[in-house]
Amino acid sequence: FTLFVRSGQRHANAVSGVLIGLIVSMPPLLVGAVWMWEPAHYQPLGWLFFALAGIAGPAVGRVCFFHSIHLMGVARAVPLNSTMPLFSAIAGIYVLGEKPGLYILAGTVLIVLGCMGITARRGESQPIRGEYLLIALGSAVFFSISHMLRKLGVGVSPNPFLGISIMSIAGGVFLYISGQYLPRGLRPSLMVKKAWLTYSIGGLLNTLSVLLHLYGLHYGDLTIVIPLAATAPLWALLLTAIFLRKLERITWPILLGTVAVVVGGALVAGRAL
Template identity: 30%
Template sequence: MLGEAFAVLAAILWAGSMVVAAKTLRDVGPVRANAFKTLFSAATMLPIAFLMGEFQNLFYLDFYGSLYVIIAAIIGFGVGDTLLFRSISLIGVSRSYTIGYSYPFFAIALATVFLGEPFLLRYVFGAVIIFFGIVNIFLERNVAFEKSNTKGFLIAFAAAISWSIGTALVALGLRTINIIQANTIRFPLLFIFLFIISILRPSESRLNKENLSLLLLSGILGMTIGGIVFLFSIELIGVARATPLSSSSPLWAAIMSSFYLKEKITWRVIMSSIMVAFGTYFLF
């Protein structure tokens, strides 16, 4: 049960990280916000690697394992999180985050086909419940499908696909390098990638002390602590189980956003979040 518990804990940490970061999106563009969040995560991983005796091993890592986790970070954290930030600015945390968490469908398929992980019938039952929870968001009558709303939904769905690819790739990398090594090498390179993109696509950003502090907290909660916890879960129970279990994150995000961001949460959003969380029960 330890692997399952780690997956749920990662879901809570990711929800907190996303809600905290969402507050900065009023002043900071999605790419730049993601870049600074990643920078702070990279800075915290270096001392962690040193304290755990992994720093000297960073110079002797398996090439293909390192390549997999780096590409996974660029696709999952880089592209996926940036897309979700953009979606949040259009339709809010609770809706975009719930839609984004359709990614277990794709992750399970990828893990079964390409990683050889077992596929059990109860996974389908849990995934179907999660699916209907997401469909429920689209049926919300008080959400007019204007251009911005439709765009927000589509971007959240694209984030889901990016996350699923990143999850499958990092599982391949973890076959030859460990969790601490993976996060220590991929976060600095991810920051460089995002920083270059933010320069090529400049946007107006007001990076004050409050925004920097929030992005620091977001990076530590989600990418550093949450990332390590989730990778431990993958090692213990595999991608096909760890990924759907982490789908309880929208429930926590909906609760947190209603209190912290004062976001209006409708009964459909609450019901969708509960359905997503309930669907994970059948994956234990």
């Protein structure tokens, strides 16, 4: 979905893009929430966790991620965001009381290093300003906070469709209201028709990934799910090698990064078996 985010930059800013993605995702999410509804899913505490996760993730974290892609490009924003497993591991250990063990910690580090090797340095050579780095790392921090809250929420109210619906509503409302106080160039604008196509596709793909992520959190530990989710750049590399071999060259750092991701994923997956 990062390719659609990058393309949407021509039509609207990051805040607008996130809002559009949340809006188009709501109808199917609400249908799924109603379809899977059970009286036991009414858990105000769980809903509160989901709402807070929506503010941290789909709102602040996703805006920071989209904006960092706009500022630095996919090649630099993605590896910085790939540090998220480290923050999630810290949250899982010290907040949720999970015990990942040495293998999962080593696998997490390998995955992070591998993702950086895979996605870094793909033809963008402009210098990176300090505030750009803070925005990109901020997305990783807020996403990690959101993941921890999602884990708490799905543990109390185990309906992923309901959870992501609450997250989307809370995040969208927070983003629209707070967005009115941002500088004029960053305020949300939903009137650009061309922005709706690219950001809608990107938003739907992103929402699908979050939904699958919630199912993962429901059945697995935070310190297992997050590192496995961070292997996304590996799949991007494979698709590039298949469909874009004439446009992009597979370098040694990318190959070594791939090996690191595979080994790290094996360590984490081995703990889950």
